[in-house]
Amino acid sequence: MSTSPAPAAALPTARASARASAAPAVELRGLVKEFRSPSGSVRAVDGLDLRIERGEVVAFLGPNGAGKTTTIDMVLGLAAPTSGTVAVLGGTPEAAVAAGRVAAVMQTGGLLRDLTVGETVGLTGALFGRDVDPAAYLARAGIADLADRLVAKCSGGQQQRLRFAMALVPDPDLLVLDEPTTGMDVEGRREFWAAIRADAAGGRTVVFATHYLDEADAYADRVVMVSHGRVVADGTAAEVKALASGRVVSAEIDDDATRAHAVGALRRLGAVESVEERGVRLIVHTADSDAVARHLLTATPARDVEITSRNLEDAFVALTTEASAR
Numbered sequence: 520m521s522t523s524p525a526p527a528a529a530l531p532t533a534r535a536s537a538r539a540s541a542a543p544a545v546e547l548r549g550l551v552k553e554f555r556s557p558s559g560s561v562r563a564v565d566g567l568d569l570r571i572e573r574g575e576v577v578a579f580l581g582p583n584g585a586g587k588t589t590t591i592d593m594v595l596g597l598a599a600p601t602s603g604t605v606a607v608l609g610g611t612p613e614a615a616v617a618a619g620r621v622a623a624v625m626q627t628g629g630l631l632r633d634l635t636v637g638e639t640v641g642l643t644g645a646l647f648g649r650d651v652d653p654a655a656y657l658a659r660a661g662i663a664d665l666a667d668r669l670v671a672k673c674s675g676g677q678q679q680r681l682r683f684a685m686a687l688v689p690d691p692d693l694l695v696l697d698e699p700t701t702g703m704d705v706e707g708r709r710e711f712w713a714a715i716r717a718d719a720a721g722g723r724t725v726v727f728a729t730h731y732l733d734e735a736d737a738y739a740d741r742v743v744m745v746s747h748g749r750v751v752a753d754g755t756a757a758e759v760k761a762l763a764s765g766r767v768v769s770a771e772i773d774d775d776a777t778r779a780h781a782v783g784a785l786r787r788l789g790a791v792e793s794v795e796e797r798g799v800r801l802i803v804h805t806a807d808s809d810a811v812a813r814h815l816l817t818a819t820p821a822r823d824v825e826i827t828s829r830n831l832e833d834a835f836v837a838l839t840t841e842a843s844a845r
């Protein structure tokens with residue numbers, strides 16, 4: 520009996536075949552950005568290391584002022600790092616942008632209100648020296664029916680999908696979106712992300728900044744959580760949620776020496792993230808509240824034991840607050 524080799528796995532595009540051997544889409548090493556002002560200096564990005572492979576859809580998540588936009592500006596070559604390095608598709612951001620290999624969808628700007636949606640895409644093609652068929656790009660952005668509408672008459676969500684259509688014109692390897700759905704209603708967000716995900720299925724690398732945990736959860740393969748200019752969590756949404764979805768166990772131990780001994784023992788228990796003392800009360804953040812409660816009740820004279828859940832938002836605050844305390 521003869522055997523034939525297994526067929527090669529189907530690759531959606533030539534882009535996908537280039538992935539394995541190619542340089543990462545983004546590689547940030549020891550990235551620092553300081554802004555100086557008369558009132559002192561702000562370290563917006565504080566030693567950020569991040570490697571994004573080709574074809575990944577990555578959410579860059581963080582509270583206000585975490586450094587998301589500043590990092591994105593450096594990836595797009597719009598700002599220079601104070602120190603550290605930025606490599607995009609194996610070269611400088613400027614080279615990648617000039618070659619049309621990186622495109623961005625920002626929150627505002629970039630549109631002329633008196634043009635129609637179709638004319639806007641046509642003009643974008645002209646800027647790249649290409650005669651493009653706007654209808655094809657509008658269809659991919661899910662706004663084929665808006666070709667003749669004036670930009671000024673489009674809703675915020677429709678304008679964002681138009682920015683997305685424009686970003687597709689150079690067929691970039693890397694698409695960067697900075698808080699693209701801010702201000703959109705639920706339906707607008709869903710339609711916007713459906714268009715992005717459909718496009719990313721072809722192998723394009725997508726990096727987006729957002730405040731919305733649910734958006735990162737639903738649409739990203741990987742979530743990078745930043746706070747105070749540093750990465751505080753990095754993994755799949757499920758992994759980050761698992762990190763974030765612990766419980767808080769608290770209890771009181773009156774005697775100082777016994778409490779200090781209990782703190783040490785709790786820190787040695789598996790699945791304990793942190794132990795904090797507030798007066799006689801111990802506050803324990805943990806992924807295994809049963810084990811912590813059992814320990815407190817059986818191995819210590821703890822009383823008034825309480826177990827409470829942390830929701831994702833609480834956990835996000837906890838993770839980002841821990842980062843600022845370090």
Ligand SMILES: Nc1ncnc2c1ncn2[C@@H]1O[C@H](COP(=O)(O)OP(=O)(O)OP(=O)(O)O)[C@@H](O)[C@H]1O
Nearest residue numbers: 554556561563581582583584585586587588589590
């Ligand atoms: N040009 C600038 N001059 C001085 N400080 C700046 C400048 N740009 C940003 N910052 C500061 O750097 C920090 C990070 O800002 P950045 O806009 O990158 O955060 P962000 O995570 O994008 O926040 P947001 O979610 O609010 O958009 C903030 O403290 C901000 O005030």
